[in-house]
Amino acid sequence: MRKLTLSIIGMHMLILSAFSQEKSGDSTFYKNRKLKFEEANFVSGYYHQDGNNSAVTGGIGTEKLSDFANTIDLKFSGYGRRLKHNLNFEIGVDHYTSASSDKIDPHGSSFNLTSPSYSDTRFYPSVGWSVQNEKTKTTVGANLSYSKEFDYTSRGIGVNFTKASKNNNTEFSAKLQAYFDTWAVIYPVELRTSVRTYDDDDNGIQGYSPRNSYSGSLSIAQVVNKKLQVVLVAEPTYQKGLLATKYQRVYFNDGSLKAETLPDTRTKIPIGIRANYFLGDKFILRSFYRYYQDNWGVRAHTFEFELPVKLSPFFSISPFYRFYAQSAANYFAPYGQHMPSEVFYTSDYDLSKFNSNYLGGNIRLVPANGLFGSQHFHSVEVRFGHYLRSNGLNANQVSLHLQFK
């Protein structure tokens, strides 16, 4: 927890250091080309869930989990001879506590009531760079990312290209992204091999496995008329490696127990459309639909509607509703219903058939002269929602976004 506090203090220091670079009295031509601070965004979120279908205990038992997440990003830009350069830095820290993870090894610690797997902290920095040619209306960019938690390390790399039409009414974007992950293989305590090959500090690690993800994204954004714009997105993804969570238990109909086993490849095809329409002078309808299909047998539909009401040019409130429905993966069965002859098996209810409803609100304040008398404090946004899944899992999420310019 001390690490988390220090990280958050570090984030605030980053904001302050960004402002310290902004004011420069020198206006020579050379200085104007230097990278200039554009904006900083601080996003903080708290999530809490509960349910009774924990995959760690074979589809039964508590799913209680809390997660406190924070990110800060800093954006800089500068001009070359003909090109605009943009540079983004982001750092994130999450800390979670999970009652179900605690059941991987419920007796892992002799002195505490909870085992070491009860909580974890994830740290994830990333950097992005792009070059924009304002004459040809093209942008090319690249990004690098890293993520580290106790049993999981992820390294990401991506490239992107954007081209807008002459009148800026159509924009085409293409992105390629790859993540090269390494996962520590941890089995439930009763399924670990008798010959201990894992760490001396008894964390239960029995080796490491790769998991790589490759995705491509194509999108076309179009202004339809003075009040309506739409974007079409397709984002196929291919994953290879250890896709099963080996510390999740599966109980079979003959009473036997094994660790979750799933295919080592997965192909996902989501296609989405987002349409925003300005209704009159005060109302905006934001809508989103996505169709999803993968080769594990999951098919899903997502509908989202949000209705921002502009109470003034600087203040808006937005109720929102999201509906989601999916079919079960081919390899899912509840507790005690898998047959021992099956090759792949899971009792993870995230892969079961269900639908969910997510309902909440968004409040946004963007004063013309900044917040609390500070020109730099550009806006504040608060969002909260309640999530209810048809199999009983329920969750609450609240997030805060502060923007500095």
Place this chain on the structure above:
Amino acid sequence: MTSKKHFAVCLWLMCALALIYSCTPVKEYQKNKLNDSEMELSSRKVQKFEQNFQSYREGASGANGGKTGGGCGCN
């Protein structure tokens, strides 16, 4: 994919393309409503963490500005 689903996907794509090609040219000075920050054609920054939990708690992910990989999402 069954022929019914092929048909549904094709129909959806055709409708979307028809919408795009039926658009009216809009000049920059006519875009005051389109340029409103609430009209941005992307998810909000403040949605970042809720998109994360949705991609972990649901089988589907992608095409919404959220994560498509990286991190285990195993809790």
